[in-house]
Amino acid sequence: MTAPDDLPRLLALLDTLPPLAVAVSGGVDSMTxxxxxxxxxxxxxxxxxxxxPAVPGQARGLITAHATAEGWNLHLLNAGEQDDPRYRANPFDRCYFCKANLYGAIAAVTERTIxxxxxxxDLGEHRPGLNAARExxxxxxxxxxxxxxxxxxALARHLGLTAFAELPAQPCLASRVETGIAIDPRDLAFIDRTEGEVRRLLGAHQTVRVRLRRDGVHLELRPAPAPDAMADLTALMETACHAEGRTFAGLGAYRVGSGFVRSAAE
Known part of the structure; x- marks a missing residue:
């Protein structure tokens, strides 16, 4: 396979950097x-x-399996964001507090550049965590x-990362919770479990978001499911919600960042 045009430029850049501590979430970007x-x-x-609790279970499994196969020096840590009341309050800039806790925890175990x-x-999206990264x-x-x-x-395919190259983006589970609704590990577990059930029905390459909003639980998908799958999807979501006393509020198209709500002051 011909190397992507980006590869020589990226390798030359890496040669200029000091020894690194690479933060991985389980998505194609950090894993590549x-x-x-x-x-x-x-x-x-x-x-x-x-x-x-905010990391999808699928991501944890992929990381540990790949780390073993590659012989990584993998360090697991608790970043402590769940203990931060500013993060749990789920403000519009929640991601800042998440990343500030993460990078602070990494800095506590290594002096390497993160x-x-x-x-x-990513620079065109709402990414408050970039401010924490800068700090x-x-x-x-x-x-x-x-x-x-x-x-x-393209780089992932060149490196043989078939388990990651074509998977849809999988940001943290807290991104599914509407701004202002407190982050609760029980909600995150429900989201992770229910998204897994939807993927088992539709396939691993389906983009799936179970959103928790004030009016109930929404399911967002891309691409749109086949008409003959709608009844099964509705039944799945209604059963999952009923089991936990939640309300299924409907199914719609996936929209990036639709859980964020900007207040008039922001």
């Missing part, structure tokens, strides 16, 4: 970066994964090299 740094860098990286899988496309001196090699999501997927 960690794999590339591990295979290329003169000093093997420290790979950091935060164990949290690297993230943030890419060029902790985090480097973003994909951004510096001018690489967006399509380029990362």
């Amino acid at each position: 970066l960690a794999t590339l740094v591990h295979r290329h860098a003169a000093t093997p990286p420290l790979i950091i994964h935060a164990v949290s 690297a993230s899988g943030t890419n060029l496309d 902790h001196g985090v480097v973003h090699p994909f951004v510096t090299a001018g690489i967006g999501k399509p380029g990362i997927r």
Whole structure:
């Protein structure tokens, strides 16, 4: 397979960086970066994964399996965001407090420069966590090299990361909870479990978001499900919600960041 055009530029950039601690979430961005740094860098990286109720269970399994296969120096830690009342209050900038806790926890176990899988496309989205990254001196090699999501997927395919290259984005489970609704581990567990059930019905490459809003539980999908799957999806969601005393409020198209609500003052 021909190497992507981005690869030489990215490798040249990595050669200029000090030994890294790469934060991995289980998505294609951070996993591709960690794999590339591990295979290329003169000093093997420290790979950091935060164990949290907000991390999808699927991501944890993929990370540990890949770390074993690649021989990573994987360090699991509790970033402590669930103990931060500012994070649990779920303000519009909740992501800032999440990342501030994460990078602070990483800095407590290593003096290495922290690297993230943030890419060029992320800069156009609502990302308060980038402010926390700036405060902790985090480097973003994909951004510096001018690489967006399509380029990362091409790199992942080149590296043989078939388990990650085509998977839909899988941000933290707290992103499914509407701004202002307090973050509760029981809600995050419900979201993770229910999204898993939907993927088992529709397939692993379906983009699935179970959103918790003030009027109930919403299911967002991309692409739209086939008409003959609608009855099964509705039954699945109504059963899952009824079992926990929740209200299923309906199914719609996936929208990036639809759980965020900006107040008039923001």
